[in-house]
Amino acid sequence: MKFDYFKYHGLGNDYIVIDPQNADISLEPEIIRLICHRNFGVGSDGILYGPIIKGEDLQLRIFNPDGSEAEKSGNGIRIFSRYLFDAGYLHSNQFQLETLGGRVYVELLDATAGEIRVDMGTVTFFSAEVPVSGPPRQVINEELTINGRSFNVTCLSIGNPHCVVLLDDISRELVEEIGPIIENHALFPNRINVQLLKVLDRNNIQIEIWERGAGYTLASGSSSCATASAAYKLGLVAEDINVHMPGGAINVKIGQDGHVRMTGSVTAVCKGVFMDDLAAQIRDLSGL
Numbered sequence: 223m224k225f226d227y228f229k230y231h232g233l234g235n236d237y238i239v240i241d242p243q244n245a246d247i248s249l250e251p252e253i254i255r256l257i258c259h260r261n262f263g264v265g266s267d268g269i270l271y272g273p274i275i276k277g278e279d280l281q282l283r284i285f286n287p288d289g290s291e292a293e294k295s296g297n298g299i300r301i302f303s304r305y306l307f308d309a310g311y312l313h314s315n316q317f318q319l320e321t322l323g324g325r326v327y328v329e330l331l332d333a334t335a336g337e338i339r340v341d342m343g344t345v346t347f348f349s350a351e352v353p354v355s356g357p358p359r360q361v362i363n364e365e366l367t368i369n370g371r372s373f374n375v376t377c378l379s380i381g382n383p384h385c386v387v388l389l390d391d392i393s394r395e396l397v398e399e400i401g402p403i404i405e406n407h408a409l410f411p412n413r414i415n416v417q418l419l420k421v422l423d424r425n426n427i428q429i430e431i432w433e434r435g436a437g438y439t440l441a442s443g444s445s446s447c448a449t450a451s452a453a454y455k456l457g458l459v460a461e462d463i464n465v466h467m468p469g470g471a472i473n474v475k476i477g478q479d480g481h482v483r484m485t486g487s488v489t490a491v492c493k494g495v496f497m498d499d500l501a502a503q504i505r506d507l508s509g510l
């Protein structure tokens with residue numbers, strides 16, 4: 223039986239995998255919004271579409287539940303790597319994937335247990351590359367006023383953009399208040415993912431996450447890499463950092479080569495088919 227989708231999560235950050243070899247779906251924004259909807263669809267923090275096979279290369283496209291496309295997703299890459307293993311695509315436990323935000327290198331440490339390491343590449347703090355509006359600069363320890371309160375922000379890209387807010391105390395309430403304002407702020411032409419960062423010690427940080435195009439999530443791999451890199455840039459942590467999130471922890475290592483390597487788990491949830499009513503809605507939305 224062919225399945226239309228597979229569902230996995232990385233520390234509670236859940237994604238639907240749609241494989242073009244299995245399912246013939248055009249991923250228009252309104253179709254993505256419907257499938258990801260927690261009440262009217264399957265429900266998820268996004269869609270992973272692939273593998274798109276180009277010769278030897280395996281490409282992954284990543285979509286947020288608002289229908290926008292993300293350049294990179296750390297949990298998404300780990301989840302997709304587990305799917306490739308489960309679906310029998312892999313001939314090795316080490317391989318590379320193409321994403322909109324660049325090539326990443328994956329190692330299945332223990333695939334069935336879902337322990338996967340990803341070299342997410344390098345980060346940049348340069349405004350033009352994040353991007354952040356204003357004069358060309360590294361965006362480090364800048365002041366940003368939201369709702370009359372001044373925040374210290376450091377912005378960077380690891381393929382997708384992140385705004386890290388350094389605080390002594392963090393909470394879900396605060397990230398849900400300022401996250402959407404920062405996400406859509408005029409400073410960020412492509413919008414931005416937002417994290418509140420609390421440094422616990424030289425090897426442990428705690429974050430709360432507001433994702434571009436997704437909202438509050440329990441965990442985020444690219445956010446883990448971005449916040450660890452920002453804390454390291456600010457001299458607040460060592461190069462081996464455990465990132466603690468509401469959904470669990472991810473280990474991030476910052477290499478001497480500048481590459482950021484993330485290790486975390488993946489949980490397989492279910493596989494399914496779109497039943498007639500939803501399939502008809504998808505067909506209507508795609509104009510078929």
Ligand SMILES: N[C@H](CCC[C@H](N)C(=O)O)C(=O)O
Binds near residue numbers: 267291293295298435
């Ligand atoms: N949950 C993802 C983040 C997706 C990033 C996406 N929201 C964007 O627009 O960049 C992760 O584990 O990295």
